Structure formats: structure tokens, C-alpha cells
Amino acid sequence: MRKRVLFVVLGILVAAQFIQPDRSVPAFDPANDLLLATNAPSDIRQLVIGACYDCHSYQTTYPWYGRLTPLNFIMQDHINEGREVLNFSLWDRYAGGEAAGESGETIQEGEMPPGYYRFMHGHGKLTAAQQQQLITWFNGVSGGEGGPGGESEAEERE
Numbered sequence: 626m627r628k629r630v631l632f633v634v635l636g637i638l639v640a641a642q643f644i645q646p647d648r649s650v651p652a653f654d655p656a657n658d659l660l661l662a663t664n665a666p667s668d669i670r671q672l673v674i675g676a677c678y679d680c681h682s683y684q685t686t687y688p689w690y691g692r693l694t695p696l697n698f699i700m701q702d703h704i705n706e707g708r709e710v711l712n713f714s715l716w717d718r719y720a721g722g723e724a725a726g727e728s729g730e731t732i733q734e735g736e737m738p739p740g741y742y743r744f745m746h747g748h749g750k751l752t753a754a755q756q757q758q759l760i761t762w763f764n765g766v767s768g769g770e771g772g773p774g775g776e777s778e779a780e781e782r783e
């Protein structure tokens with residue numbers, strides 16, 4: 626009897642692996658990418674892609690365990706939510722520099738990347754120096770030339 630229950634549970638787990646969330650992304654213009662549009666230097670590109678792009682862009686790199694049900698659904702949920710609040714692949718949508726300023730803030734406050742992500746991904750762990758580098762860069766995009774422009778926190782601080 627016990628054995629039978631075990632086989633049923635195992636069977637369900639195996640069958641569940643064939644149920645996968647929708648990972649498709651809509652057509653988008655690569656030219657509207659944050660890093661391209663701002664002509665970001667390569668060290669910044671690497672940091673932002675490593676720490677933010679899995680959830681805030683259409684360029685998600687899925688880890689091998691990202692196919693495991695039910696982890697895949699939890700992961701896709703975070704990604705969909707991340708893309709909804711901020712999508713660096715659609716940077717043309719964020720005029721005014723606010724999104725860049727906010728990005729710097731969430732890094733400064735240690736909110737982004739999320740703790741569970743830093744725990745799981747080496748490339749999500751930013752050193753204090755890397756954090757500062759990103760904060761400075763995002764603040765520059767938020768107020769400086771080459772960014773979407775508009776009101777900026779950099780100006781407010783002056």
C-alpha cells in the first residue's frame with residue numbers, strides 16, 4: 626500500500642515536468658534596449674545583464690533547474706512581474722529618467738536584485754564597489770545626456 630502511494634506521487638511529479646509555463650516573448654526592437662540606447666560601457670553592460678536582465682528584460686537566461694516543475698512557474702512569475710514593472714528591453718517607454726533613478730535607488734537600498742536571486746546566482750551578487758558603480762551610472766542615465774532626460778534626481782541634489 627505504502628509503495629503504491631509512493632509510485633503515484635512519483636508519477637504525478639514526473640508528469641508535472643511536462644507542464645511548463647509560457648516563456649515566449651513578444652516581438653521587440655533590440656534598438657530600444659537600455660544598454661544599447663544609452664551606449665553603456667562594457668563593464669556596466671556585464672553588471673546590469675548579470676544582475677537585472679533575467680527579470681527586467683526579454684533577454685532572460687534560464688538556469689538548468691528552471692525547467693523543474695513547480696520551480697519553473699515560481700520563476701516565471703517573478704520574471705513576468707519584473708518585466709511588468711520595468712522592462713529594460715523596452716527602454717523607449719520610460720521617458721523622463723525616473724525609471725533609471727528608481728533603479729539606482731533600489732540597488733542603493735539593497736532591494737534589487739532580490740535576496741533569493743543573489744543567493745542563487747553568483748552574477749547577481751554585487752560587491753559594494755559594483756553597486757556604487759551601477760548607482761552612479763543609473764543616476765547619470767536618469768539625469769545626464771544620452772539618457773531619456775527630463776527631471777532628474779542628480780539635478781535635485783545639486
Ligand code: HEC
Pocket residue numbers: 673676677678679680681703704706707710711724727728729731732737738739742749
Ligand atoms: C529575480 C528577479 C529580479 C531581478 C534579478 C531584479 N529584479 Fe527588480 N523587481 C523584480 C520584481 C518581481 C519586482 C516587482 C516587485 C517588487 O518591487 O519587489 C521588481 C521591481 C523593481 C523596481 C521597481 C521598484 C518599485 O518599488 O516599484 C525597480 C526599479 C527594479 N526592480 C530594478 C531592478 C534592478 C536595477 C535590478 C538589477 C540590479 C533588478 N531590479 C533585479 C524582480 C527582479
